[in-house]
Amino acid sequence: MSVAFGFDFDHTLGVDNGLERTGLVEYAAELGRPLDVQRDPEWIARLDALLTEFRNGRIARAEMLARFAAAIGAPPDALDGERWKAICIALVDRLVRPVDGAHDLLASLVDRGIPVAILTNGWTPLQQRKIARALPGFDDALPILVSDVVGASKPAAAAFEALVGALGVPRDAVWYVGDNPRTDVAGALGAGLRAVWFDWEGHPYPGDVPPPTLRIAALRELEDAAENTIAP
Ligand SMILES: [Mg+2]
Known part of the structure; x- marks a missing residue:
């Protein structure tokens, strides 16, 4: 058989270890809008929910990044998909x-x-x-x-x-x-x-x-x- x-x-x-979430947090810091996820753990749940929708194909990368931009009070097109991908790939060895x-x-x-x-x-x-x-x-x-x-x-x-x-x-x-x-x-x-x-x-x-x-x-x-x- x-x-x-x-x-x-x-x-x-x-x-x-939450690589894509860390990628968003690092990108926010790079844009001068740092998130203190340790002090505000609600952010972790919020970002994970957004990333789950993206990962399971329910929203595209651009939509995910636009929603994240709104969440951190940045303009809708402030985040570039290629830059976010590069940040994530650079985190692989560490996480x-x-x-x-x-x-x-x-x-x-x-x-x-x-x-x-x-x-x-x-x-x-x-x-x-x-x-x-x-x-x-x-x-x-x-x-x-x-x-x-x-x-x-x-x-x-x-x-x-x-x-x-x-x-x-x-x-x-x-x-x-x-x-x-x-x-x-x-x-x-x-x-x-x-x-x-x-x-x-x-x-x-x-x-x-x-x-x-x-x-x-x-x-x-x-x-x-x-x-x-x-x-x-
Ligand atoms: Mg699994």
């Missing part, structure tokens, strides 16, 4: 780290000849740099599908269709692993894939989302599952 794995990146294989066990898990799957790919919402140069930083070597070895190039964002079925195509196995042979019940688990199940919920940050599972095929609390559990039950 053929088996393949697709992975979410952020909070599944790597963390970026991006692998999740425990990510390297070992991918190495073990690849060693066993199991097809592996990454499907992530976001924009291509940044996601690729983050993956290269967290998992050196795998950025060249694995297909990496980023929503801006795929033309569809999770949880849309079209995003998972692209993953199935990249893995080259039947859809019901694909196990998609992610931390987000709505975008990862519900999206994968809705597209006919199997879904692994990576439950490691203490968030409750929403009652209105179908249960995952498998729940893990550490990536090494997936290594065991792959060896003993999923692809023995």
Whole structure:
């Protein structure tokens, strides 16, 4: 029986410690409108909500930056998309780290000849740099599908269709692993894939989302599952 794995990146294989939020904060300072996010933590929630809309494809980069400009009292066209991208890319080495066990898990799957790919919402140069930083070597070895190039964002079925195509196995042979019940688990199940919920940050599972095929609390559990039950 053929088996393949697709992975979410952020909070599944790597963390970026609020990189895009930090990019906005640094850009505001550069424009002479510094934000004190430590003293005013409401800013963190506000910026994260704005970035989630952008990352999941609901608003374009220009719209996100225009709303941020309004929030900091700058003119609507004060922020340049290319400058913000450059600020974010420059933050990768400082902020991006692998999740425990990510390297070992991918190495073990690849060693066993199991097809592996990454499907992530976001924009291509940044996601690729983050993956290269967290998992050196795998950025060249694995297909990496980023929503801006795929033309569809999770949880849309079209995003998972692209993953199935990249893995080259039947859809019901694909196990998609992610931390987000709505975008990862519900999206994968809705597209006919199997879904692994990576439950490691203490968030409750929403009652209105179908249960995952498998729940893990550490990536090494997936290594065991792959060896003993999923692809023995
Ligand atoms: Mg994630």
